[in-house]
Each structure stands twice: as C-alpha cells, then as structure tokens.
Amino acid sequence: MGGYVAMNRILTALVLALMLTACAETASDSSEGDGAMERSAISTEGLPPESERLATERRLQLERSVDQWFLAYQQQEFSKADGLATHLEQYVNNHLAAIERDVQTSSPRFRKVAAAALGFSGKEEVVPVLIGALKDPFQDVVLASLLSLWRLSLSGVKVPAQPVAPLLGHSVADIRSNAAMVLAHAVTPADKDLFLPLTSAMEDEDAGVRLHAAVALGALGEPDAVPFLVKALDDPKALVRIRSAYALGRIGSRAAVPALIDHLDDPNNDVSKAIHKALQTITGQKIPRLKHEWKNYWKENA
CATH class of the missing domain: 1.25.10.10 (Leucine-rich Repeat Variant)
Structure with missing residues (x-):
C-alpha cells in the first residue's frame, strides 16, 4: 500500500x-483597497503593535x-x-x-x-x-x-462537519473536492443528516469528490449507503473503487457481499485487494482471493 x-x-x-x-497577485495586494471582508474581529488586546x-x-x-x-x-x-x-x-x-x-x-x-x-x-x-x-x-x-x-x-x-457540507454543492469542482476531503475525516455516525448530500456527491462529475464522499459515507456507517457504494465499484477511477470497497467493509453490511464477490476480479490489482479485504472484514472469513471460492461460500451462507 x-x-x-x-x-x-x-x-x-x-x-x-x-x-x-x-490568482497570482502582486505584492501591492497587501493594501486594503481590494475589498477585504468584514468579519467578526479577532481580539488584538494585549498584542504589541505591528508596523505595516x-x-x-x-x-x-x-x-x-x-x-x-x-x-x-x-x-x-x-x-x-x-x-x-x-x-x-x-x-x-x-x-x-x-x-x-x-x-x-x-x-x-x-x-x-x-x-x-x-x-x-x-x-x-x-x-x-x-x-x-x-x-x-x-x-x-x-x-x-x-x-x-x-x-x-x-x-x-x-x-465540525456541518459547516463544511454545504460546499459539496459549490459550482467549483476543486472546492467541492476539498470539502469532501475534509468531510472524509470530520464525519461521524452522529452526522446522519449528511447522508443525502454525501450520496449526491457520489454522483459528482469530479472523481476527487466521489472518492472522498465514499470515505465519508464509510465513516457515517449508514447501511442505506450500501447501494451507492456498490454502484461506485464500477466507477471508471480505480481510487474511487478502492475507497468504496473500504467504505463497504467499514459499514459491515452483508447486503454488500454479492456485489463485492462479483467485482472481486476487478482488472486493477489494488481494487481487487481492497474488495477482498472488505469481504473478509464483513464475513470474518479468511478465504483466498478467488472468486469461485467466495461464490461457494456465499451460496452456503447467504
């Protein structure tokens, strides 16, 4: 890895x-004539004055x-x-x-x-x-x-995840991707109301958004996310497929097992390894990375 x-x-x-x-501004941008935002002020009480x-x-x-x-x-x-x-x-x-x-x-x-x-x-x-x-x-x-x-x-x-989540709908792909990247580490199972924006992000045209949204859904741990992550096992980007497989393993729902077995022979070796790891995590089985053996197991234990 x-x-x-x-x-x-x-x-x-x-x-x-x-x-x-x-936006490569010149050093003259240090002036305040560019419309700097009015925000809640940080207290400077007790700070020594700093010349320009x-x-x-x-x-x-x-x-x-x-x-x-x-x-x-x-x-x-x-x-x-x-x-x-x-x-x-x-x-x-x-x-x-x-x-x-x-x-x-x-x-x-x-x-x-x-x-x-x-x-x-x-x-x-x-x-x-x-x-x-x-x-x-x-x-x-x-x-x-x-x-x-x-x-x-x-x-x-x-x-906190909540103030970041609205940026998943931003018009700029890089902002959506960075927001999803934050959420991948900020989301907890308590953030149930982020299920809809995160599943919508799984359909984003930007691969970075989809990748990090998959991680966030895994952290959310909501079984209803399984269909969205299963669909992502066919994503054209290998990293999205890898992260979706890991997310499915983290959620731990046996409903994902048939789709994981079907995708075990992914042509990308790293994706196949991630899917295998997810299968082992969900089932607790140490079956080798062989599709026919997993099919036989599931036929008897579905």
Missing part, C-alpha cells in the same frame, strides 16, 4: 497547487515557506516537506494571533496564505477562524481554508 499512500500525497499536492498558483512594513515582511516570509513546503511535496521530497512542516508549525504558532487576523482583514493574496498556514498550527482554536473563511468571496481563500481544516483533522483536531 506504500504506492497508494504516495499517490494520495501526490493528489493532495495537486489540490494544493490549485490553491497556491491561482513588519507585517508585509512576515506575510511574504510565510508565503515563501508555504510555497517551499508545497514544492517539496510536488517533487515527492517528503522528508524535506516534513521538516518544513515542523518549522512552519513553530513559526505559525509564534505568530498565531497575527495570522488569524490576516485571514480576516488582509488582502486576498495574504488571506489565502494565512488560511493555508493555519493548517500547520495543530490548534483547535483556529478552527472557527477557518470556518468563517469558508464564506470568503475569493475562491483561493476558501480552498486554502478547506485544506487547512483537512490538515487539522488529520492531526486529531475536531473539525
């Missing part, structure tokens, strides 16, 4: 590329560091990227209040950078700031905020 993990890292980097390279020159230097430094991290991931230099992430975590937490303020009041360019940086903080306290930034009129800021919420959820920070 090492190759699959690497592939996931590459997909994540590609999503981040859209966030970092779109120092603020711009800090923002540019942060932008360079985030770009370096992205390039390392893009080039699959994962050790380098991990080292940069460690230093980014320290830098972000040393300037946390100022970066939170930038998400709300800076230019679009630096709102995007600040939103991307907060994901390195590992702090639950930044979640409300990022949730608020999901309403930003600039798509890059929304993309960055979603990616940071995803990073935080991976580090164990609790991210």
Whole structure:
C-alpha cells in the first residue's frame, strides 16, 4: 500500500497547487483597497503593535515557506516537506494571533496564505477562524481554508462537519473536492443528516469528490449507503473503487457481499485487494482471493 499512500500525497499536492498558483497577485495586494471582508474581529488586546512594513515582511516570509513546503511535496521530497512542516508549525504558532487576523482583514493574496498556514498550527482554536473563511468571496481563500481544516483533522483536531457540507454543492469542482476531503475525516455516525448530500456527491462529475464522499459515507456507517457504494465499484477511477470497497467493509453490511464477490476480479490489482479485504472484514472469513471460492461460500451462507 506504500504506492497508494504516495499517490494520495501526490493528489493532495495537486489540490494544493490549485490553491497556491491561482490568482497570482502582486505584492501591492497587501493594501486594503481590494475589498477585504468584514468579519467578526479577532481580539488584538494585549498584542504589541505591528508596523505595516513588519507585517508585509512576515506575510511574504510565510508565503515563501508555504510555497517551499508545497514544492517539496510536488517533487515527492517528503522528508524535506516534513521538516518544513515542523518549522512552519513553530513559526505559525509564534505568530498565531497575527495570522488569524490576516485571514480576516488582509488582502486576498495574504488571506489565502494565512488560511493555508493555519493548517500547520495543530490548534483547535483556529478552527472557527477557518470556518468563517469558508464564506470568503475569493475562491483561493476558501480552498486554502478547506485544506487547512483537512490538515487539522488529520492531526486529531475536531473539525465540525456541518459547516463544511454545504460546499459539496459549490459550482467549483476543486472546492467541492476539498470539502469532501475534509468531510472524509470530520464525519461521524452522529452526522446522519449528511447522508443525502454525501450520496449526491457520489454522483459528482469530479472523481476527487466521489472518492472522498465514499470515505465519508464509510465513516457515517449508514447501511442505506450500501447501494451507492456498490454502484461506485464500477466507477471508471480505480481510487474511487478502492475507497468504496473500504467504505463497504467499514459499514459491515452483508447486503454488500454479492456485489463485492462479483467485482472481486476487478482488472486493477489494488481494487481487487481492497474488495477482498472488505469481504473478509464483513464475513470474518479468511478465504483466498478467488472468486469461485467466495461464490461457494456465499451460496452456503447467504
């Protein structure tokens, strides 16, 4: 599965590329004449004043560091990227209040950078700031905020699913995909009201949306999701089929067994392995990855 993990890292980097390279504003974007959003203010009481020159230097430094991290991931230099992430975590937490303020009041360019940086903080306290930034009129800021919420959820920070779910219906595919990616880690069995938007997302034209929606449905654990995940076993994208198989295994409904057996001979070896694992998980059987043996088992134990 090492190759699959690497592939996931590459997909994540590609999503981040859209966030970092779109709308290349000039440094003059640091001015406030671009219609920065009016949002709930972050308290600056007790903070030392920061000159505009120092603020711009800090923002540019942060932008360079985030770009370096992205390039390392893009080039699959994962050790380098991990080292940069460690230093980014320290830098972000040393300037946390100022970066939170930038998400709300800076230019679009630096709102995007600040939103991307907060994901390195590992702090639950930044979640409300990022949730608020999901309403930003600039798509890059929304993309960055979603990616940071995803990073935080991976580090164990609790991210609420409900404020993210409406973005599954966004007109921009990359925003829908990033939203689904957050939900894949944020959804819990308590989020039953997300069943309909997640099953609708399984029909999305974007493969990234379908892939992450399948993971979220597995986390939701609702047996009624089985028909939607079974249908996805015929998805043209192998990663969608893999994640759908794992989701079926996680839900654990025996209603999925006949379809899993039918798809056990998927031409993609990784898909076939995922389907086999799901069958073993659901049935508790250690039958080899042979379709005829599973058919015989099911004939006797359906």
